[in-house]
Amino acid sequence: MEGINSTIPCEYGISYRKEGTLEWVDAPSSEKGGGTFSCRISGLISNTGYSYRAYLRVNGQVCYGTIRSFRTEKEAAAYGVTTEGISNLTSSSVLLAGIVQGIEESTPCEYGIAYKDRNSRNWTEIPANGYNSNGYFICNVVGLSPNTEYDYRAYLHVDGKDFWGTTRYFITEGTDLDPSVLTVLQDFYKSANGSGWYNHTNWLEDSELLWWYGFSPSSEKEELYDLRLDNNNLSGNVMLRNSNFIASMSLENNPIQSLTLERCEGLSELTLPGQGETLSINSCGRKSGVSNSSPEFLTIDTRENGNIGHIDISRSTYxxxxxxxxxxxxxxxxxxxxxxxxxxxxxxYLEGGLNTAIGQLNLSHVYDEFTVSYNEIETLNISEVYSSRNNNMIGRWDIGYTHRNGHIKNVNVDQGDKLPFSISFYQHVDIANIRNMNQPTSGVSAGHIFFRFEEGVNEINIDNLQLQSTMFSIWTPTPIIINIANSSFLLSSYSDTADNVFNFINCDVSTDVGGGITKRLHNLTFKGTKSQLQEHLKMNGY
Incomplete structure (x- = not known):
């Protein structure tokens, strides 16, 4: 209140009126002297709207402030919620009912059913979508476990208060489905937010899998199933574990963040959304009872052009x-x-379609005979390749065989001082770095180690290649400079086609100087072609 003081005779306070009436009621302030003031108004009706304004009477005149409004709270005793019975009980779902009292359509509130496993302390709330004229509502609860006891109760949250009905219980029905299969699919359903799927007909029900939405007999493998859940609102971090009954799975056009597959036997075809998701495959592949001579193939696809953020494959038997x-x-x-x-x-084999591109490809602790072929690879890292033949024979890798017009920017091979192996590149390589291959002096079949670059290479760097007296060669279609440091080998007499220039730094090199005579030069630092190296050895008496 402005413009008055304690010496001016006046009256000020708050006038108010109930919604739908015209009469204003004054509530004078007991404070004097103007400034900020407050008035307590009693005798109001609960859950009712009112208008109010400040007023001032002075010198026979009345001034009013802006009209504002408020609504009184409803008396707690006016609210109520009752837990009702159940219907449509199955092994994985049930309809639970309740009755809510004292609320109107305009009342801000939430009501529904809360439930929990009898052995759990955590309640899950399922909001209801509406009620009838008697306040009766129903909630559909899905994703339950078979033959399990659950508690449930109705609830109402309104005006910052919580109201609960009496706690009751039910027991889900059993199922004829193999319990292990049901467990696998329950976990999958939960991880993929199954309650939010557009269609989850018969999921987790006591019925044959062919009645579940998305399942059909496998078109490729007897006694297995294809699972197609395209355009069905699967979301989150989806997991499928311990499955031995799904041959193919399609998740096209679903907003998933990741898919984890663990110990999934028999899975041979997978279609992803291709929206940057992550795929993890661990200990998957051959179905039990299948001979090692018939290993599994796996195709990972997207229905249209797509991007997969990260694929992690470990301990697979594909x-x-x-x-x-x-x-x-x-x-x-x-x-x-x-x-x-x-x-x-x-x-x-790791292969791709005609236009498959890999940003970074990391291969570690992989068998020493391997094929890699993609149209484009930004960076290829190979490390710790092992021999499965008691470490007594050296293998060979083929890279890019089915994509000869493709391209690899960077190749990095680091064996960590393990056995050497040969590599044939069938597509152009920008830079190849090969290091730390170590052949023991005994117990290993020597053979012939070679690196072939069929479609050309811009730069080759080799460091710590310890082949002792094993023959070694590099083949390129056009001459380049090859940098080799801190290495030991027998430079093969086989034709390298291109007359490459070798830049040796601190190497022990043996070479055929003619007449079947092999000479070795220790701690060699030399730059020149192989023929120039042979002349150099002769001139120095080697």
């Missing part, structure tokens, strides 16, 4: 993993692909 489908011309990219710890004793 002999071949294809990304993008065979002869597919879709543009599929993978930002990063890790392939580690493969549990195999056969030649492995």
């Amino acid at each position: 002999s071949k993993v294809n990304i993008g489908g065979y002869l597919s011309d879709r543009n599929i990219s993978v930002d990063k692909l890790d392939y580690t710890g493969a549990d195999q004793n056969f030649r492995g």
Whole structure:
């Protein structure tokens, strides 16, 4: 209140009126002297709207402030909620009912059913979507476990208060489905937020899998199933573990963040959304009882052009993993692909469609006979390749065989002082770095170690290649400078086609100087072609 003081005779306070009436009621302030004041108004009706304004009477005149409004709270005794019965009980779902009292359509509130496993302390609330004229409502609860006891109760949250009905219970029905299968699919359903799917007909019900939405008999494998859940609002970090009954799975056009597959036997075809998600495959592959001579193939695909953020494959028994489908011309990219710890004793294959591109490909602890072929690879890292043949024979890798027009920017091979192996590159390589291959002096079949670059290479750097007296050669279609440091080997007499220039730094090199005579030069630092090296050895008496 402004413009008055304690010496001016006046009256001020708050006038108010109930919604729908015209009469204003004055509530004078007991304070004097103007300034900020407050008035307590009693006798109001609960859950009712009122208008109010400040007033001042002075010198026979009345001044009013801006009209504002408020609504009184409803008396707590006016609210109520009752837990009612159940219906449509199955092994995985039930309809639970309740009655709510004292609320109106305009009342801000939430009501529904809360439930929990009898052995759990955590309640899950399922909000209701509406009630009838008697306040009766129903909630559909899905994703339950079979033959399990649950508690439930109705609830109402209104005006900052919580109201609960009496706690009751129910027991879900049993199921004829194999309990292990049901457990696998319950975990999958929960991880993929199954309650939010557009269609989850018969999921987790006591019925054959063929009645569950998305399941059909496998078109490729007897007694297995195909699972197709495209465009069905699967979301989050989806997990499928311990499955031995799904042959193919399609999750096209679902907003998932990641898919984790663990110990999934028999899975051979997977279609992803291709929206940057992460894929993890651990200990998957051959179905039990299948001979080692018939290893599993896995195709990872996206229905249209797509991107997969990260693929992590570890300890798989797949002999071949294809990304993008065979002869597919879709543009599929993978930002990063890790392939580690493969549990195999056969030649492995990592391949892609015609336009599959990999950002970073990391291969570690993989069998020493392997094929890698993608159209584009930004960086290829190979480390700790092992021999499955009692460490007495040296293997060979083929890279880019089915994509000869493709391209690899950077190749990094680091064996960590383990056995050497040969590599044939069938697509152009910008830079190849090869280091730390070490052949023991005994117990290993020497053979012939070679690095072939069929479509050319811009730069080769080799460090710590310890082959002792094993023959070694590098083949390139056009001459380049090859940098070799801190290494020991027998430079092969085989033709290198291109007359490459070798830049040796601190190497022990043996070479054929003619007449079947081999000479070795220790701590060699030399730059020149192989023929120039042979002349150098002769001139120095080697």
